[in-house]
Amino acid sequence: MNMLSFTDAVQDEARQVVVVMEETAEKASEAIAATTPNTMDWSSMLWTALICICAVFFVLVLLIFVMKLFGVVFTQHEKKEKTTTSGQKIESGQIHEEEIAAIATALRMFNGELHDRESEVLTILNIKRAYSPWNSKIHGLTQLPDRKF
Numbered sequence: 001m002n003m004l005s006f007t008d009a010v011q012d013e014a015r016q017v018v019v020v021m022e023e024t025a026e027k028a029s030e031a032i033a034a035t036t037p038n039t040m041d042w043s044s045m046l047w048t049a050l051i052c053i054c055a056v057f058f059v060l061v062l063l064i065f066v067m068k069l070f071g072v073v074f075t076q077h078e079k080k081e082k083t084t085t086s087g088q089k090i091e092s093g094q095i096h097e098e099e100i101a102a103i104a105t106a107l108r109m110f111n112g113e114l115h116d117r118e119s120e121v122l123t124i125l126n127i128k129r130a131y132s133p134w135n136s137k138i139h140g141l142t143q144l145p146d147r148k149f
């Protein structure tokens with residue numbers, strides 16, 4: 001094989017590769033141009049923003065209804081008729097005698113254990129504070145420098 005024919009073959013092969021790469025680059029640029037618009041489409045952006053804002057408000061309103069539903073469910077549970085151990089019905093807002101007795105007993109026990117017998121004599125001592133530079137105002141003021149003219 002001749003050296004010239006070998007170099008010609010390599011050059012032909014290189015030209016074919018360059019041609020294929022150029023065609024591939026053109027096809028890729030056409031595909032990119034087809035998928036991305038050249039101008040900004042404001043109407044589609046505004047519709048997208050409007051739909052997103054409406055979706056957020058819809059979810060907020062939905063949460064309000066869910067919270068109100070929870071309130072209704074839990075208040076229904078409290079509204080059931082309450083009865084005492086003796087079978088008497090208790091109206092809402094009314095404290096039964098057994099509850100009053102339990103509260104009074106608990107308060108009496110708490111107050112009885114809280115205090116020992118004390119002398120009931122108050123002693124007020126006036127303590128003179130020692131000087132402390134931490135709260136002195138003269139140490140916090142900055143002295144003005146002497147000005148020489």
